[in-house]
Amino acid sequence: MLSSVKPKVKSLLEILRAGRRIQLHAAYTKQWTRSHSMTHTFDSGPIAVIINNGARAGQDLDEEVLRQAFAVHDRQLQMHRVAGDQIGETVRTSLEGGARIVVAAGGDGTVNAVAAELVGRDDVALAVLPVGTLNHFARDLGMPTETNDAVTIIAAGRTRSVDVGEVNGRIFLNNSSLGLYARLVVERERLQRHTNLGKWPAMARAAWSVLRHPHSFSVALHTDERELRRSTPFVFIGNNDYTIEGPHSGERSCLDGGKLAIYVLRPLNPWGLVKLAFRAATGQIVHGHDLEQLHATSLVVESPRAQVDVARDGEVEPFEMPLRYRMRPRALRVIAPLAEAST
Missing domain, CATH: 3.40.50.10330 (Probable inorganic polyphosphate/atp-NAD kinase; domain 1)
Known part of the structure; x- marks a missing residue:
């Protein structure tokens, strides 16, 4: 009986994935065609x-x-x-x-x-x-x-122009961050070098290690309009806004809004981080409770550290402090599946 159920489940998942791709395509076409x-x-x-x-x-x-x-x-x-x-x-x-x-x-x-x-x-x-x-x-x-x-x-x-984020002269198209994610990538790469683990098993073990030992660090964030001083395990800078709640969590509906979206995680103990990771995976992050959010066209990040590991579009490398972020509006021309406006 199980053998007959598995193909049906697999087919259902494939249908759902296909529907999701169509939904995403339509959403972005509508958003960009309008603007x-x-x-x-x-x-x-x-x-x-x-x-x-x-x-x-x-x-x-x-x-x-x-x-x-x-x-x-x-x-x-x-x-x-x-x-x-x-x-x-x-x-x-x-x-x-x-x-x-x-x-x-x-x-x-x-x-x-x-x-x-x-x-x-x-x-x-x-x-x-x-x-x-x-x-x-x-x-x-x-x-x-x-x-x-x-x-x-x-x-x-057919092309459109999208925003590009920059930190200390290096670009990012998706996001940049310091803290938890950068630590996770460094640990994953260390495990891959010294063990026979593949990327995803190494990532799982690295995540377990990092979440068990979260380290907060002191930062001062200077934006166009305000200054924020916090002790945090994670600072995330998005190239435009990310959806952090609901089924579209982790996605962006606009790539040319001209703003950096800055998210600062409040300090958490290991169990709190595990629960947060689960809520993030299920789209249940709460604005104001789990994260503070700012918007800016430029940002300076200062820390007592002379050097920090910074993630850019998934790649991690050391940067000298301070970190100087800026938005470069519509600085990149891209091929995209966009329909012409009909009305």
Whole structure:
């Protein structure tokens, strides 16, 4: 009996996921169509595809399938399979060779590395082929996860401009943070280096370790209009507002609102953090109770520490204090699945 139930459950989950993708696509199309008209279309010229060969998703990507998908749309393709530290140079070389659309085939880290070379330019556009483990930016753009559907949108070349966050001269498309998440990533990477654990088992063990030993730190946050001094285990800076309550928790409905969304977690003991993690996973975070929220176009973060680990779009690296954040409004042109306004 169980064997007959499992396929039905699996099918139901697939239907729900498909419905969710359609719902997201419609929501973002409606939001952006309401606020913008089409400005640029890059429907000719070569398209450069950057595949991060250092990521598992990049290694598994079938180049021939991708070439065939683009060939249907009669678009010239430049395929580059490179190591992560070669992405920037490869993008610059592609632009010099005439590419005006650069596709990041990978997760958020790959997308960030490609976008860093395109920010501030009106004559080129970023496209995202969501093949990585985590594809938050692609999801918030409304890009479909099916390769052929994504290629159709990329080949059409319709663009919009989105905001870009920046900290000490380094960009982020999704968010940046210091505290809990950065500690978790550092611990996960340590476990992967010294054990045979894969990414997700290492992440689970790292989360258990970090949540059992939360460390609050003192920060002073200086925004455009106010100053906030707190002891906190976690400061999160979003590129525009994140939904933190309800079924759409962790998503953004607007990518061009021009504001940094700053969330400061109140100090919690280990059990409080575990309960908070559960509420976050189920969309039950409460404004004012669990988090303080601020909005600003610029932010300075000060701490007694000389250096802190900072996460940007999932990647962690040390930064010298103070941290200087700013919003760069509509600084990045992106390919997105947007419909033209009909009314």
